[in-house]
Amino acid sequence: MAASRSTQTRGAILTVTPNPAIDVSTATQAVTPEHKLRCTDVRRDPGGGGINVARVLTRFGARCTALYPAGPILGRLLRELLDREGVPNIALDIAEETRESFTVLERASGREFRFVLPGPQLEPGEWQACIDFVDRHAAPLDFVVGSGSLPAGVPDDFFARLARAARERGARLVLDTSGPPLAAALEEGIYLVKPNLRELRELTGEALETEDDWTHAAQALVHAGRAELVALSLGHRGALLAAREQCLRAPALPVEIASTVGAGDSFVAAMLWRLASGSPLVEALAWGVAGGTAALLAPGTRLAFEDDTRRLAGQVQVCALPER
Ligand SMILES: Nc1ncnc2c1ncn2[C@@H]1O[C@H](COP(=O)(O)OP(=O)(O)OP(=O)(O)O)[C@@H](O)[C@H]1O
Ligand SMILES: [Mg+2]
Structure with a gap:
């Protein structure tokens, strides 16, 4: 609808993807060993957490730039693919090659096979350049989105450093990652974190079996000052948002x-698109679930x-849960 396109976010959004990828997707009748598997419907998409977030935000009409380390050959392809899609992007050169991921749809069963190839090893100066970029960013930034895994050579506190750099620039950090990098960034304190249930279980070390457990764990993060907002995505069970x-x-x-x-x-x-536009949390959660669902519609x-x-x-x- 026209209204949403004219809804401008107040400032700009920068997504940071330490480990981007070229996502190759294709389809074959059946995945079987030894025989050549003839594939059709090949696509090459720019990929990796923050790159994907920037692609969606750009479609929605947000002012968003994707920042990422880029290897010599596939990094150039990544840049070309983003340019073609009209996603403003900044590639920081690295020596080793950008990774690829490979998804195969098996037509006979409808199952998808997802292969993630290893990524590059970054030198200290290469990952530091991402943090420095935020440190030295002259124009106003409202949000910095850190998303995805860390490639080899990048310290676990990368997103914590990014949170600090963002805060010093007056920007809020949105984070979607897992394991020790997630834990370290939450120690620093951030604006919004979006774990899924597996990531939250790993973070808390708890089984988190019931909806009560999920609510309690998400709210505990908020009350401990780890994140202002915790959006727990629950796959086929939807999501919850703790504030x-x-x-x-x-x-x-x-x-x-x-x-x-x-x-x-x-x-x-x-x-984030709704939050950046100043919408209430109810609407932001509805859009989050809707966005996740919209991604399921196409292969x-x-x-x-x-x-x-x-x-x-x-x-x-959306319904309100009782406070714990
Ligand atoms: N099987 C499903 N059925 C219905 N909705 C789904 C399903 N999977 C995902 N969604 C929707 O998409 C949202 C995000 O999905 P999910 O919780 O699986 O995120 P994730 O585990 O971070 O996924 P990813 O593999 O992309 O990292 C969910 O909150 C839900 O609204
Ligand atoms: Mg995820």
């Missing part, structure tokens, strides 16, 4: 799933489109 004053819950929408690739990234982008790394997301957001039933 200081409230906890909201939205069930998933029933849709036919073509691919779950990029659901988490589309969730983050759609939620491969298509990610969410705005018209699908807007339509689906109207169907998401």
